[in-house]
Amino acid sequence: MAAVLRRGAKFISFGSSQLLPGGCKHGRTSTLSFFSSSNRNSSSSSKIKVDLDGSTGIAVVKFQSPPVNSMSLDFLTELSISLEKLELDKSCRGVILTSGQPKIFSAGLDILDMYGKNPEHYAEFWKSVQDIWLKLYSYSKITIAGINGSCPAGGCLMAMTCDYRIMADDPRYRIGLNETQLGIVAPFWFMDTIVNTVGHRTAELSLQFGLMYSPSDALKIGLVDQVVPEEKVLSTATETMTQFMAIPDHAREISKSMLRKPTVDRLLAFRDADTKNFVSFISKDSIQKSLGMYLTMLKQRKV
Numbered sequence: 637m638a639a640v641l642r643r644g645a646k647f648i649s650f651g652s653s654q655l656l657p658g659g660c661k662h663g664r665t666s667t668l669s670f671f672s673s674s675n676r677n678s679s680s681s682s683k684i685k686v687d688l689d690g691s692t693g694i695a696v697v698k699f700q701s702p703p704v705n706s707m708s709l710d711f712l713t714e715l716s717i718s719l720e721k722l723e724l725d726k727s728c729r730g731v732i733l734t735s736g737q738p739k740i741f742s743a744g745l746d747i748l749d750m751y752g753k754n755p756e757h758y759a760e761f762w763k764s765v766q767d768i769w770l771k772l773y774s775y776s777k778i779t780i781a782g783i784n785g786s787c788p789a790g791g792c793l794m795a796m797t798c799d800y801r802i803m804a805d806d807p808r809y810r811i812g813l814n815e816t817q818l819g820i821v822a823p824f825w826f827m828d829t830i831v832n833t834v835g836h837r838t839a840e841l842s843l844q845f846g847l848m849y850s851p852s853d854a855l856k857i858g859l860v861d862q863v864v865p866e867e868k869v870l871s872t873a874t875e876t877m878t879q880f881m882a883i884p885d886h887a888r889e890i891s892k893s894m895l896r897k898p899t900v901d902r903l904l905a906f907r908d909a910d911t912k913n914f915v916s917f918i919s920k921d922s923i924q925k926s927l928g929m930y931l932t933m934l935k936q937r938k939v
């Protein structure tokens with residue numbers, strides 16, 4: 637624990653907030669590529685690229701929203717549509733979520749969607765966050781996160797919805813639910829998800845301190861399942877997918893659903909109340925002030 641906190645102390649501090657170790661800067665343009673082979677089915681919206689290999693049944697869903705794949709309303713909407721199409725596509729049996737941006741899996745929820753907007757926008761944004769979680773946590777197909785970069789807060793939540801997590805072995809990368817570091821509180825279903833992933837005691841420490849883990853520490857607590865060299869993330873995800881695919885789909889699917897249904901049902905039962913809570917919490921002057929300071933710090937932090 638002390639070791640984890642010491643590592644955490646390397647984060648840049650600003651008031652009560654801390655940042656992930658930086659150093660990487662990103663271009664804001666991206667190049668889209670298309671496959672022509674008849675066995676491959678590629679589609680690309682502006683933020684999500686889908687490459688479905690019909691011969692294996694594996695779809696790679698790549699986030700390509702520079703600079704940091706933050707989960708904006710547009711990002712979430714495009715991802716939701718892509719996942720829905722793949723779920724309906726009988727030729728797809730499994731989905732690998734990964735990033736096309738260097739050093740970042742996803743920077744989590746887009747803070748700009750939670751700052752300086754009106755309550756209607758906050759409600760629409762929050763419903764889209766709930767929607768992507770509900771979709772992924774109850775996704776019938778196999779999901780594997782190929783975590784090829786840092787993965788704070790909402791990024792970590794998205795990775796935790798997957799059936800298996802493989803993280804790149806780069807000590808600069810971090811993963812975790814760091815909400816308390818921003819002065820905000822992870823909602824109950826974020827908490828349920830981490831409890832289901834690492835167990836109650838580890839989740840308590842993790843959530844209260846807003847801990848961000850290196851790949852090796854994340855492996856120790858079971859937040860990720862495997863750590864491999866970065867260049868092997870995708871091939872390892874494909875190999876792992878093949879192992880999942882060896883299990884009869886219906887048996888695997890029903891097992892997943894039985895294990896996750898109580899958690900999914902809890903959000904479904906309180907979805908409207910959760911949206912109201914979010915809107916009222918995020919609209920508070922004190923929270924807006926914290927987020928504003930955090931954004932300023934993010935923008936000023938040039939190394």
Ligand SMILES: CC/C=C\C/C=C\CCCC/C=C/C(=O)SCCNC(=O)CCNC(=O)[C@H](O)C(C)(C)COP(=O)(O)OP(=O)(O)OC[C@H]1O[C@@H](n2cnc3c(N)ncnc32)[C@H](O)[C@@H]1OP(=O)(O)O
Binds near residue numbers: 657660740
């Ligand atoms: C009782 C409770 C009831 C209800 C609940 C209520 C509310 C709370 C729930 C909210 C749950 C929140 C979940 C979240 O996901 S919040 C987001 C958390 N994310 C972070 O803290 C990550 C912040 N970012 C970083 O640490 C670094 O950017 C990162 C990812 C390590 C990358 O570092 P680096 O490569 O050096 O890149 P920069 O820092 O220079 O960033 C480039 C550029 O991107 C902007 N940016 C970064 N992250 C975000 C973000 N999450 N949203 C929006 N914009 C982001 C950054 O400002 C830079 O912008 P610039 O214009 O300067 O280029």
